[in-house]
Amino acid sequence: MEIRLAxxxxxxxxxxxxxxxxxxxxxxxxxxxxxxxxxxxxxxGGEGKxxxxxxxxxxxxxxxxxxxxxxxxxxHVGNCGYMTSPEARGQGVARAMRxxxxxxxxxxxxxxxxFNFVVSVNQVAVRLWQAGGFEIVGTLPGAFRxxxxxxxxxxxxxxxxxx
Amino acid sequence: MEIRLAxxxxxxxxxxxxxxxxxxxxxxxxxxxxxxxxxxxxxxGGEGKxxxxxxxxxxxxxxxxxxxxxxxxxxHVGNCGYMTSPEARGQGVARAMRxxxxxxxxxxxxxxxxFNFVVSVNQVAVRLWQAGGFEIVGTLPGAFRxxxxxxxxxxxxxxxxxx
Numbered sequence: 001m002e003i004r005l006a007x008x009x010x011x012x013x014x015x016x017x018x019x020x021x022x023x024x025x026x027x028x029x030x031x032x033x034x035x036x037x038x039x040x041x042x043x044x045g046g047e048g049k050x051x052x053x054x055x056x057x058x059x060x061x062x063x064x065x066x067x068x069x070x071x072x073x074x075x076h077v078g079n080c081g082y083m084t085s086p087e088a089r090g091q092g093v094a095r096a097m098r099x100x101x102x103x104x105x106x107x108x109x110x111x112x113x114x115f116n117f118v119v120s121v122n123q124v125a126v127r128l129w130q131a132g133g134f135e136i137v138g139t140l141p142g143a144f145r146x147x148x149x150x151x152x153x154x155x156x157x158x159x160x161x162x163x
Numbered sequence: 164m165e166i167r168l169a170x171x172x173x174x175x176x177x178x179x180x181x182x183x184x185x186x187x188x189x190x191x192x193x194x195x196x197x198x199x200x201x202x203x204x205x206x207x208g209g210e211g212k213x214x215x216x217x218x219x220x221x222x223x224x225x226x227x228x229x230x231x232x233x234x235x236x237x238x239h240v241g242n243c244g245y246m247t248s249p250e251a252r253g254q255g256v257a258r259a260m261r262x263x264x265x266x267x268x269x270x271x272x273x274x275x276x277x278f279n280f281v282v283s284v285n286q287v288a289v290r291l292w293q294a295g296g297f298e299i300v301g302t303l304p305g306a307f308r309x310x311x312x313x314x315x316x317x318x319x320x321x322x323x324x325x326x
Contacts, residue, residue, distance in 0.1 A: 029237030070280065073308045074192030074317075111314070114303060116279070117233065138301015138319045140277060145236045151274070154237075156301045156319055 001093070003100045006051040006063065011040055013060030014053060017085045018043060025147050027122050028081070032147075043081070047071070052100065054084075054093050061088035064097045066104055069114050078110035094125070098132045106161050115157040119144045126155065134159045164256070166263045169214040169226065174203055176223030177216060180248045181206060188310050190285050191244070195310075206244070210234070215263065217247075217256050224251035227260045229267055232277050241273035257288070261295045269324050278320040282307045289318065297322045 006014060018039050025032035030042070044051045049067035053060045062084040069079035080101045084093045105113050115134065118126060130136075138156035146152050169177060181202050188195035193205070207214045212230035216223045225247040232242035243264045247256045268276050278297065281289060289299075301319035309315050 025236055028235065029233035030235045032235060070192035070306075072191065072193045072195060073188055073310070074280065074306060076308055076314075077303070077306050111305065112303075114306065117237065137303060140240070140275075140300060140319070140321055141323055142274065142325075143233075143237060143240050143277070143321075145239060147236070151239075156303070158303055158306075160304055162305075 001054055001056045001061065001096060003052055003054045003096060006044060006053045010053050010060060011044075013055075014043065014051070014063050015040060017060055017063050017083050020086050021083045027119050027125070028083075029117055029144060048075075050104070052097070052104075054097055061085050061091070062093040062097050064101055066101055066108070068110075069116070076109075076111045078105040078108070078113045079116065080105075080113060094128055095132075098128060102132065102159065102161070111162045112158060112160045115155075117144070118155040118157050119146070120153040120155055121146060121149060126157075129157050132159075164217055164219040164224065164259060166215055166217045166259060169207060169216045173216050173223060174207075176218075177206065177214075177226050178203060180223055180226050180246050183249050184246045190282050190288070191246075192280055192307060211238075213267070215260070215267075217260055224248050224254070225256040225260050227264050229264055229271070231273075232279070239272075239274045241268040241271070241276045242279065243268075243276060257291055258295075261291060265295065265322065265324070274325045275321060275323045278318075280307070281318040281320050282309065283316040283318055284309060284312060289320075292320050295322075 015036050049065050051065045054062035064082040066080050068075040069077045082097050134157040136155045137158040140154040142151035143154040178199050212228050214228045217225035227245040229243050231238040232240045245260050297320040299318045300321040303317040305314035306317040307315050
């Protein structure tokens, strides 16, 4: 599996990863009905954002972005979003993207990486981030309305990279 | 003092409040060099955002916005930003906007209000939010680069409104 910067001709492959995750609406605070164009604009566009794809045998299995979490005095902290194709789960794709993104964040000179919105019941993700050095630094009570479970807590997670 | 929805002809007045706060760069993670047009677009535009002004004798002394903090499954949590004219400090403008915004958030049906980025050394603000029912639910180590103090912590603050 190779992780590399996304190219324009990856858009269809990225959408195969984004679509089921967005439509399910269980892990991201995104409109489950957003269009392909809106989703791709969100995932690949924006100031200072780099989008990567995890590819095996020409198929996009996962994708992540890295961007400054804030402008101005907050621009030294990076922010990432990750999505893995439901069919590719359990194959280490998310773990590989996690490690790639942290290395890339160091390379870009970010002093920390922050996840703003980790749905607490997404336990596989929470454990994966913790195993990669991220800590829960905040809990937002009932901040996510889960389609099956109702209002659940959300974690803010953070990893200091400096030094 | 009256607090009301901003109108198009308030833009010049809003800018007199925003400009010194943005240029100082001590309390918001915004580019200190952003233009008037960029600042007004940020403060008054965007999905579901309402912008209010605090006015006395025809002068805008303060302004705040209220918007959903996230789309999709996070849209039941509101988010606000507040700025007070440096010349109008100590006159209860921020306190009045705080109370107005929480009442308006209830009215709009938000179940909570979240502040994503409260600079910890901005102690006047932190105490004002705490006195109004907001709690520090997260601390982001070194997430703000203060122009004089260097890297300082940032708080995530939250108030549950339901019930």
